Amino acid sequence: MAHPSITCPECGRATDARYSSCLWCGAALPPSGGRVIEVLSGGKSSQLVINGIIVVNVAYYLLSLLISSGTSLGGGLFGFLSPDDNSLALLGATGTYPVSRYGVWTLVSANYLHGGALHILFNMMALRQIGPWVCAEFGASRMFVIYTTSGVAGYVLSVLAGVPFTIGASAAVCGLIGALFYFGKSRGGNYGQAVSREVSGWLISLVVFGLVMPGINNWGHGGGIVGGIVAAKLLGYRERSRENWVHRAAALLCLLVTVIVLAFGTWYGVRVLSYRHF
Incomplete structure (x- = not known):
């Protein structure tokens, strides 16, 4: 931040x-x-990573609208510009049903799908606020690894908890919050305590929001936070260790997996829908 x-x-x-x-x-x-x-971010590479994540999220959301058979223009505050469930499922929504029918690749793709204009707006605003701070303390490579693995962790827990259908980048964003929480507690001192206090406020807000608002995947949020804490502990932060080739290789692996998964989701979704139109 x-x-x-x-x-x-x-x-x-x-x-x-x-x-x-x-x-x-x-x-x-x-x-x-x-x-x-x-x-702001700790370098141009950090801005590139964050902007890249946002662009891919927006592009995948627009694709879901494009192939949707019925885009909602109403449906309340969170239903504006909502793609239908069929297009979301074909592009890689996750949960107990999609994982059993389509496969575990949906644990990655679901992090780049959103159910409406406000859904993606809020998640991308949160990423724009939190992402630069994580980059400043961990570096761009480690930030992307935390983002990717936390999203997967959140959706793995969702599947284990029996959530049938879920999407959104919030599990990955919660992972970034978890990483900052670990950083504050691990570093200590005046600065570490300040970070912990601020991040603790976010965590409390997440819990309250999840209890008040219907349809929130609290399992995904919780799994993302825990995933972020674990990833941050394993990867370390800048004050203790500089980013090295292992961190960059891990980030490259996460990037390759993400590109392959989203490319497959795009191909599969467009292909199935094109067959149905003939």
Whole structure:
């Protein structure tokens, strides 16, 4: 998440400008007239990864609308521009029924499908807010690995819990929240405590939202959070270890699997629907 930041005059690190003292070393900070910077993502590669995820999500959502036999223009707040269940199933929605009928590849593809305009808007806004912060602490490669594996973990738990049909990037986004929660607890100190407090607020909001709003896949959210914590622990973060070839290879593997799965989902969905039209 982007924070207004200032360079600490003592340790030289970028720290949150909302505080009167450095979150790294505890030194007093100068007034806001100092050199303030915006900590956004940790590099161009991070922006490329996040923008790429958003573009693919939007493209796959538009494809689901294109091949849908009946796109909803009403249906309440969350039903606007909703593709039908048939097109979602063919493109790779997951759950107990799709996994048993189509296969485990849907555990990946479901992370790039959405049930309406507001559904994808909220998920992509959350990714745009949280993704850069994860990139800043873990690096772009590790962020993408966490995003991919957390989404799969969330949907594996959903299937085990008996959720019949589910889609959305929220499990993967929850994985990023879980990674930040682990980072804050593991790092400790003033900065780690600040991260933990903020992320804990998000986790509480997720629980409340899941209990209040109907149709929320809380199993997917919970599995994503746990997946993000586990992935973050296994991969480590920048303060403890730099990104290396293992992290980049893992990110490349996740990318290849995602591309293959989405290409297959596109081919399969378009092919089946084209046969039905003849």
